[in-house]
Amino acid sequence: MIPIPDSGPGTAAIGLGGAALDRLMPMHLWLGPDGRVRHAGPTLTRLAGGAVQGLPFGAVMTLRRPHPAPDLGALLQLEGASLKLVLTGVPDLPLKGVVVALPEGAGALVDLSLGISLIEAVGRFDLTLRDFAPTDLAVELLYLTEAKAAVADELKRLALRLNGARASAEAEAATDTLTGLANRRGLDATLARMVRDRSPFALMHVDLDHFKAVNDTHGHAAGDAVLRQVAVVLRSQSRGRDLVARIGGDEFVIVFDEMVDPAQLRQIARRLITRLERPILVGDVPCRISASIGITLSTRHDPPDPDRLLQEADVALYESKRRGRARATLVSDRLLAVNPPVLPAAGA
Amino acid sequence: MHGLINRAIQCFLRDTYGAELWADVARAAQVERGGFEAMLSYPDALTDKVLAVAAERVGVPRVMMLEDMGTYLVSDPGLEALRRLLRFGGETFLEFLYSLDDLPERTRLAVPDLHLPDLELAEDGVGAFVLQCRGGWPGLAFVLQGMLRAMADDYGALALIDTAEGGEAGATLSIRLLDARFHAGKSFSLAARGQ
Structure with missing residues (x-):
């Protein structure tokens, strides 16, 4: 169980287990105080190509922006910042992330998102609706991408037809x-x-x-x-x-x-x-x-x-x-x- | 009426009853040469005229023709793009039904000037639903009925879909989901073809 802190005085922490975290954040990493992975979300596990439990954060992920973090302390210095990182085994798939510290030095929670890599990842890893949290906008993004592509195809066909009509009208007018x-x-x-x-x-x-x-x-x-x-x-x-x-x-x-x-x-x-x-x-x-x-x-x-x-x-x-x-x-x-x-x- | 709907009617008539029938209907209804363009708009009266002429030529009631068109739009292999967009609605037929409330809004995201009737799904007992269609072109409720039948089949669900009542103000479809996993259904991958 991870106690999730609230900075306000007098508020109770909520405890969440791995299964709940999996549902809320299928791409999270829960790091222990030693900086090693205690638990990984199912979608992230799938992208990594297998279980990553017990591995140090630096072996699983490569942090690219704002700058590399060699250990847990350095990573927690970046708490709340927008992170750009990749899975070490999939260096060509840029991910977005954010890290928060767990209370009393219990480690860190890193949540990740595919960001703009979504369309590529869905094809490469054959992701399904179940691989995303129901609140994730990923499916809407995929839907929009396909819908807009279909509309763009129609517009392109229309432009080609109109252009053909224009060319033949011009040729007719000059013949x-x-x-x-x-x-x-x-x-x-x-x-x-x-x-x-x-x-x-x-x-x-x-x-x-x-x-x-x-x-x-x-x-x-x-x-x-x-x-x-x-x-x-x-x-x-x-x-x-x-x-x-x-x-x-x-x-x-x-x-x-x-x-x-x-x-x-x-x-x-x-x-x-x-x-x-x-x-x-x-x-x-x-x-x-x-x-x-x-x-x-x-x-x-x-x-x-x-x-x-x-x-x-x-x-x-x-x-x-x-x-x-x-x-x-x-x-x-x-x-x-x-x-x-x-x-x-x-x-x- | 949006060109996409007119174009759908044209493709349905052509693919179902043949190019000759479409040419005949287009002439009689005075559709411009070359047929409908999907990205342009046309007067509603022209759409109604095309449907009236087609129903008369084919000898099928207009409502039944619209239902067949709905089935065609989902199940014709040439229109896979539309089936895929609908399947983004959910993992199961039940989730898909729940997504229908959002369908007009989703459609507007893709094609801002394509207005569908407002849809509202209500549960009406175990596995029973009513779908209210309000506003927009009244014929669309019947197209939707055909589409829902085809989508149930696509998901592998066994469902009965009927029009409870239809009128100028709108139509009510009744949906009874008998078996959500009646057969395997058609496959759906989030990744588009060619990726």
Whole structure:
């Protein structure tokens, strides 16, 4: 029996046996006057891996904070303080504790708690509800941890779904539904990004020739089929890093990323026209189109302005049309002097 | 109505009666595409509409459907998280019953905007209890009835659970615990899976 003192005068001590202490404090250590363990709570015994009776306190526990205590006297100097300690056999499981002196030098009572190690300890030692005092908040902490984890999982799933919806809405908004190419919005976003990143690029404006005749002769369904085939050709003649956009009925723009060599671009344009002039079969009907092309380079200006570049490519495109279609023109200062581009008014 | 409850109804209908029935019910009740989100809230009228349409399509009374849903919520392997949270209520079915008073408060700790009816357990003779459910969505008392049946089974207890009376103001469930250790029950470890 441990007589528990009360400092107030005239109050009676209460005597408690080991069984009662086990119930109240399943993780206590009762130390005798010699500093050896007289009794240990059942949960602490379980964590220690077996009985610790008779062992000196220092052999069972290692006191880390505030500082080590080599004997019972030193330990009792820390009466009432918040202790951080570990079981000597389980040094990676930090415990919290508090020590009180027993009256008349009868030893000490140390009560321990798992603190933040609770979740780890429950898994490692397969603890059950019975291993905790009914008043212990451990079970509530475990409950909350699991409940909050479940809620966090749901929120994460919601965020992923919303993010997926946002990404596909953005992609849809920037895509031409007929051809699957980028649309004007997609082109604007790409040009803005490339200007911001200061990466040089060429802008190729492709306008189909004789497309109106296909529409008028074979109908809009045939026209749509031709546009889809044109998209396939334009894609096949560009690289994955380039952007192909349809910005009007039969108008396309290709942005060539980090390619500003005029000879190379002229060669690509010629190849494009050759490929587009091959008859496109819609059902059994061969449809014949061609293309006129205008080209400009972002390196003509510092910093480059997307609207200005589109205007320049347009001027070059109309020069190709004027000179008899089915050809490509690279913009030049001389050409721009004769046909100054009309920039849209600010805010238009 | 909290999205968690709506989502539970959706999962129950889908897993019990098939994805096609759920799609049919969702269309008829005008649930938004993609179904309910567990962490959003919806008008109560939508929940009632979903239940009314589902009960009519399946041909089961609404009350019975809610009870089945309660059983599903505890016993479906895909919803192990909920069963575990309920098992934190106590070591035995009796302790679990005593923990029901705290269930709405426990729920609020985890999901502050999920309001359950006030629950009050009273002993009514040896091994007999009455559970008063007051306030909140009236349908939940029937869901709870199904959940209690499944929890008794989970703990290995033999218990009879009935609705004594139900109304707009609340419902009273009667619980008779015949054998607390009827069979072994399902195992429960405090440690979460994967630890």
